[in-house]
Amino acid sequence: MQSISTDALILRVQERGASDKLLTLISRDGGRFYAIQKGRAAKGREAAALEPYTLSNFEFYEKNGFKWIKSATAVETFPGIRYDSEKLFLAAYFADVVFELSDEKTPAGEILPLCLNALYMLSKGGHDDAAIKAAFEFRAAVLSGFAPMLDACDRCGAPVAEDVYLDVMNGVLLCGKCLARATAMQPLPEVDETGGRNILVPLTASTVAALSYIAAAEPRRVFAFRLLDGRSANTLSRAAEAYLLHHLERGFQTLENYKRLVAIRKQMLKN
Numbered sequence: 001m002q003s004i005s006t007d008a009l010i011l012r013v014q015e016r017g018a019s020d021k022l023l024t025l026i027s028r029d030g031g032r033f034y035a036i037q038k039g040r041a042a043k044g045r046e047a048a049a050l051e052p053y054t055l056s057n058f059e060f061y062e063k064n065g066f067k068w069i070k071s072a073t074a075v076e077t078f079p080g081i082r083y084d085s086e087k088l089f090l091a092a093y094f095a096d097v098v099f100e101l102s103d104e105k106t107p108a109g110e111i112l113p114l115c116l117n118a119l120y121m122l123s124k125g126g127h128d129d130a131a132i133k134a135a136f137e138f139r140a141a142v143l144s145g146f147a148p149m150l151d152a153c154d155r156c157g158a159p160v161a162e163d164v165y166l167d168v169m170n171g172v173l174l175c176g177k178c179l180a181r182a183t184a185m186q187p188l189p190e191v192d193e194t195g196g197r198n199i200l201v202p203l204t205a206s207t208v209a210a211l212s213y214i215a216a217a218e219p220r221r222v223f224a225f226r227l228l229d230g231r232s233a234n235t236l237s238r239a240a241e242a243y244l245l246h247h248l249e250r251g252f253q254t255l256e257n258y259k260r261l262v263a264i265r266k267q268m269l270k271n
């Protein structure tokens with residue numbers, strides 16, 4: 001029986017029947033696909049190679065239209081995320097976004113290296129997890145075809161200053177003056193004429209610089225940006241998340257889980 005060998009990132013692991021496992025995988029050339037791990041309990045190294053969010057080299061054989069895992073060897077386990085539940089929850093969210101932005105039998109494209117780089121940054125530590133999340137989200141939105149225009153105010157052409165807003169649905173900037181003028185004439189409706197929601201996120205000039213960088217950076221350099229102040233970091237987080245979720249027109253349970261965990265941690269630190 002002919003076997004196939006490929007490196008693939010594990011997006012999901014689900015129980016299948018009494019003892020088998022169904023893995024959702026993504027590889028560079030093959031895109032998203034499924035494979036079954038037979039019931040025998042994997043031990044030690046092979047068990048580590050079958051953990052979610054691990055990049056492993058798999059050998060499969062095909063039978064009855066399914067891929068069956070013959071062997072798995074870990075290529076990159078991202079050890080730093082394994083004992084930190086916040087990082088692990090973020091990894092689950094990243095995997096869900098990759099699932100959403102990939103297809104079967106279609107090469108994975110840049111979303112796979114983007115996710116691997118994000119997992120690497122999470123695992124390595126020393127970086128703000130919220131900034132890694134924001135860069136992943138914003139770049140993922142750009143990859144899925146929603147590149148924003150961040151050069152100047154979309155209405156008057158004024159250069160980016162401190163008082164600036166991201167019009168999430170249209171992917172453009174609005175300066176404070178234009179926003180004030182627009183809302184003075186008529187309060188901004190919750191829903192615009194096309195039925196889309198109007199979402200404006202206030203930004204700082206430093207946030208706009210970071211968003212522009214994330215959108216255009218070389219794939220390997222997406223996470224190599226620096227924010228100067230806490231307000232910029234907060235607005236970056238809000239803008240990137242809103243931008244991705246509204247363009248994908250959906251939420252993610254894994255994102256809700258992550259946010260709940262962060263909120264609980266914060267509450268515990270207060271007490």
Ligand SMILES: [Zn+2]
Pocket residue numbers: 153154155156157158174175176177178179
């Ligand atoms: Zn303007």
